Amino acid sequence: MCGIAAYIGKKEGLPIVFANLKKLEYRGYDSAGVAFFNFPDDELGINVIKAVGKLDSLGKAIDGHRSLPATSAIGHTRWATHGVPNESNAHPHIDCHKEISLVHNGIVENYKELKVQLTKLGHRFRSQTDTEIIAHLIEEYGFDQALKKIVGAYALAVINKDEPNKIYFARLGSPLVVGIGRGEYYLASDATALAGLVKRVVYLKDGQKGTISLNGLKMGRVRPRIERLDMDLENAQKEGYPHFMLKEIFEGGEVVRAALRGRLFPKKNLIKLGGLESVEAKLARINRLEIAACGTSYYAGIIGKMLFEDFANLPTEIRLASEYRYYSSPLHKNTSALFISQSGETADTLAALSKANSRKYLTLGIVNAVGSSIARETVAGVYNHAGPEIGVASTKAFLSQLAVLNLISLHWPNSRKNKRLLEELALVPSKIESVLKKSKSIKALARKYARYNNFLYIGRGYNYPAAMEGALKLKEISYIHAEGYAAGEMKHGPIALIDKNFPTVAIVMPGRVYEKVISNLEEIKARGGPILAIAAQGDRNIKTVADDVIYVPKTMESLTPLLSIVPLQLFAYYIGVARGHDVDKPRNLAKSVTVE
Numbered sequence: 001m002c003g004i005a006a007y008i009g010k011k012e013g014l015p016i017v018f019a020n021l022k023k024l025e026y027r028g029y030d031s032a033g034v035a036f037f038n039f040p041d042d043e044l045g046i047n048v049i050k051a052v053g054k055l056d057s058l059g060k061a062i063d064g065h066r067s068l069p070a071t072s073a074i075g076h077t078r079w080a081t082h083g084v085p086n087e088s089n090a091h092p093h094i095d096c097h098k099e100i101s102l103v104h105n106g107i108v109e110n111y112k113e114l115k116v117q118l119t120k121l122g123h124r125f126r127s128q129t130d131t132e133i134i135a136h137l138i139e140e141y142g143f144d145q146a147l148k149k150i151v152g153a154y155a156l157a158v159i160n161k162d163e164p165n166k167i168y169f170a171r172l173g174s175p176l177v178v179g180i181g182r183g184e185y186y187l188a189s190d191a192t193a194l195a196g197l198v199k200r201v202v203y204l205k206d207g208q209k210g211t212i213s214l215n216g217l218k219m220g221r222v223r224p225r226i227e228r229l230d231m232d233l234e235n236a237q238k239e240g241y242p243h244f245m246l247k248e249i250f251e252g253g254e255v256v257r258a259a260l261r262g263r264l265f266p267k268k269n270l271i272k273l274g275g276l277e278s279v280e281a282k283l284a285r286i287n288r289l290e291i292a293a294c295g296t297s298y299y300a301g302i303i304g305k306m307l308f309e310d311f312a313n314l315p316t317e318i319r320l321a322s323e324y325r326y327y328s329s330p331l332h333k334n335t336s337a338l339f340i341s342q343s344g345e346t347a348d349t350l351a352a353l354s355k356a357n358s359r360k361y362l363t364l365g366i367v368n369a370v371g372s373s374i375a376r377e378t379v380a381g382v383y384n385h386a387g388p389e390i391g392v393a394s395t396k397a398f399l400s401q402l403a404v405l406n407l408i409s410l411h412w413p414n415s416r417k418n419k420r421l422l423e424e425l426a427l428v429p430s431k432i433e434s435v436l437k438k439s440k441s442i443k444a445l446a447r448k449y450a451r452y453n454n455f456l457y458i459g460r461g462y463n464y465p466a467a468m469e470g471a472l473k474l475k476e477i478s479y480i481h482a483e484g485y486a487a488g489e490m491k492h493g494p495i496a497l498i499d500k501n502f503p504t505v506a507i508v509m510p511g512r513v514y515e516k517v518i519s520n521l522e523e524i525k526a527r528g529g530p531i532l533a534i535a536a537q538g539d540r541n542i543k544t545v546a547d548d549v550i551y552v553p554k555t556m557e558s559l560t561p562l563l564s565i566v567p568l569q570l571f572a573y574y575i576g577v578a579r580g581h582d583v584d585k586p587r588n589l590a591k592s593v594t595v596e
């Protein structure tokens, strides 16, 4: 997720913008930059400074300029989407004559066709980004007309040489907030950056645009709706949620949407994955896949194996990354190895990747942290674009990983994709959001079950790994013993544990194994075990066996874990809170496990 910061007022703008970018650091980024005017020496035009990597690198680069009285400045932290993280792709971007400079958060979906048109008109481009197009569009058509030509999403802050005392802004689909101080104005991607600086803000709505200048905030005919901002930094980052974990669970729909955006085209029965373009020809020769990952990413990987075998007809092995490096498996030809990691820095996964690279396998990554070690050391891959995950328990990353695994397996050469499945995949984000609306009743159920000290989570097929992930969530943040099991295995051992004090959480989705799971539940019920079921809307039968039911919308079988895991994340969260634990920082755990 990119971050935008801008300032206009009587103070020095550059240090303010830099400090505000720092506050947006939690959104994640791979490069950053600022643009500003050097008053009074403004014939020098717009100054642009950029740096790759940590904000401190940008800090060092702008150090020499801090004493200049730049009273207006725009800044940006970039999370790469189009084009690798380097200085030319970092924002701010400029037009042909360096008279317009802008920062952008969002995506210009029609950037390729716009680029062709602008090139014909004589514009020359310096980066591979979609954003640079906007600078040239404004140069060619002016601010208002340029916005009309963009298909996609944007939050924009723009400065231009002719009006150095003004910053233009606009929002469509990507967040942008205006901060109103005393004779000074700010722009920021979220209120986090403004906490402690201003008491009044305008949360811009889609389609709103305007300017900030020393003469005030102007939004055409729209009367800005000014709201009070009473937040400290941490609360601002949590956006009103009591914990990052809950905020991130509630981002579930949005992260899946972000993973599918610009990649999934159901009407054309098409999936486009820019990150795999360079290896498309090699993929066609692959006849065997290995997936390796840890923890939550590993559970996503098990679902990935099922997807690859089901849809791409590709024999796939799934390995715990911590075992992979020590396992002396035979060397295979035409093998690809896929590594899944939210942080991109997990030591075990990195070590497994290095083994696969040394075997000359075609290594691929599904990584959330852009520019991380795993992203760099794999030959190709697909980013999650889920934004930073701060809660130690992985939640939104899991959903995003499943979305990307669906995309890759359905995109694989000769895969069995069909329009209906792609249409159904496109509906998943709103279905996740409808599950999230049930949070109150899930909270009540969590309170009811919080007293138990052992749980069994069961599921079959695609929902067996979801059951293991649900159990992991409960273990991590509530410190309750929970085991994830394939429902069919109950009778081979674990059923011995069942009594009235040992509840079972069962995922019972329509599909090939529905009846089988019901039979497994009958066996549990006969032994007095309490049952909480996650079932599909309209399933009345489930009420005859389960004590409690959480319904999720119906979907196609391979997509069911994307919905069934959401109530399990909420259930674990609310039990952790009910037990008084620090759910964002569970004991003994670290967000990024960089040791073996």
Ligand code: M6R
Pocket (backbone or CB within 6 Å): 294, 295, 296, 297, 340, 341, 342, 343, 344, 345, 346, 349, 392, 393, 394, 395, 476, 589, 591, 592, 593
């Ligand atoms: O960053 P990674 O996805 O590589 O991390 C892997 C595991 O350490 C991680 O999923 C861990 O299991 C989480 N705490 C799960 O909530």
